[in-house]
């Protein structure tokens with residue numbers, strides 16, 4: 100029984116009541132004049148029941164609407180390679196042996212709350228750490244990079260991926276129209292159209308913070324850091340055909356797999372790894388360390404395991420815990436900091452903004468989002484405010500600061516603060532080292548044969564549905580990544596176009612599948 104369900108019984112502990120605490124003696128019949136009606140309007144229990152039902156939904160997340168969640172624990176190793184972690188960060192949660200409760204929400208991105216979990220789509224991997232210094236959210240995806248590197252482009256990216264505003268059907272042509280105007284997406288497209296675009300389930304996938312963050316130590320010195328989750332269950336991805344077979348029988352397989360594994364005590368585990376770079380521009384690299392379309396190569400920037408997460412408890416109420424959970428990239432604790440990664444900065448505004456709209460101004464009072472440590476603010480009121488976060492011994496008349504009358508006081512500053520210095524013109528410019536295609540080529544060459552075959556086939560099927568001008572541009576990007584990549588996608592488009600023509604002739608249903616994409620599960 101969850102905490103919020105305790106101590107509310109009326110007589111017999113299983114007696115049904117209204118939210119006013121009135122025992123319900125008849126939950127089958129509304130009050131009517133005689134057994135055949137009409138109904139009366141003073142029927143409080145009925146009106147409360149039906150009007151609450153009418154309000155059971157909140158807006159779904161604008162992205163990542165479909166998700167599954169679980170509770171667990173993070174245990175820190177206390178080391179980064181051979182060094183104690185304190186050399187690089189003063190964040191207490193990474194101290195040796197420290198255990199921190201966590202809540203994780205996995206998700207797909209593009210479609211609605213009950214869309215199939217077999218779709219070609221990145222997967223969200225958001226972790227809330229309830230640390231002694233307040234909450235830390237690590238809001239990541241399964242893939243290590245992203246489509247774009249500037250937050251300005253995010254609404255356009257998502258509009259192109261979401262269903263067509265007229266037909267309400269996802270369209271490969273709209274998707275590749277955007278990608279063909281955004282060459283920086285080529286690396287992510289290479290992952291997305293390979294089997295890495297359909298993880299077999301949530302337990303057997305990696306996670307990554309994607310954006311670059313900073314760690315700050317007790318001397319106020321910073322390094323750049325990237326985070327990666329490695330599943331101890333191993334990694335497994337699906338071919339398009341396997342995904343379709345699963346989808347034909349079960350479109351909730353990811354949620355079900357996670358719930359059932361935890362239910363039978365087979366707790367999934369991930370190791371958290373960090374990659375570290377000194378905090379500067381790194382002119383020696385052919386990419387910018389703040390560019391989230393790039394991987395930091397493992398050979399140059401090793402993965403250091405810093406802790407292990409175990410998911411060991413299912414939610415007792417999906418809505419209260421999973422749907423109302425709210426993660427954000429701005430939610431950091433002392434010792435963790437932002438980098439100047441432009442995507443990260445844009446994201447940091449967007450998350451809490453959408454949550455004030457989606458859940459409400461007091462979303463941080465909800466048990467799933469509230470910090471499990473000392474919380475004392477001067478914030479008061481707002482819709483659904485129910486918990487005034489006084490400090491012990493506080494003068495409750497004082498809801499402002501400063502005051503000499505016993506109000507809340509500022510915490511002491513850390514001895515050494517991290518104070519980076521900036522000197523530049525205010526501009527609208529992209530970063531210098533764009534290098535759109537280099538790593539896309541590396542990724543193509545690093546795939547196993549079956550992964551490359553899938554990639555080529557999946558791209559051919561979707562691009563065959565696109566305007567030739569879009570095909571041409573995409574082919575030029577793939578060719579710049581790797582000559583073989585471009586050539587094989589071209590052949591694949593030709594093959595898919597030919598097959599489509601044959602099928603249309605055969606079925607005499609010309610044009611019926613025009614706007615649909617392989618992203619929607621078509622072979």
Ligand code: HEM
Nearest residue numbers: 160163204223224225239240245250253308309445449453
């Ligand atoms: C969810 C915005 C990029 C991972 C969301 C939500 C918004 C958003 C508005 C819905 C949040 C909610 O309703 O609670 C943005 C913007 C981005 C961006 C503006 C770029 C400028 C990314 C990237 C990643 C990512 C690069 C991967 C690292 C996630 C995840 C969720 C999410 C995992 C779901 C969190 C949950 O389970 O509640 N994003 N996003 N986003 N985003 Fe982003």
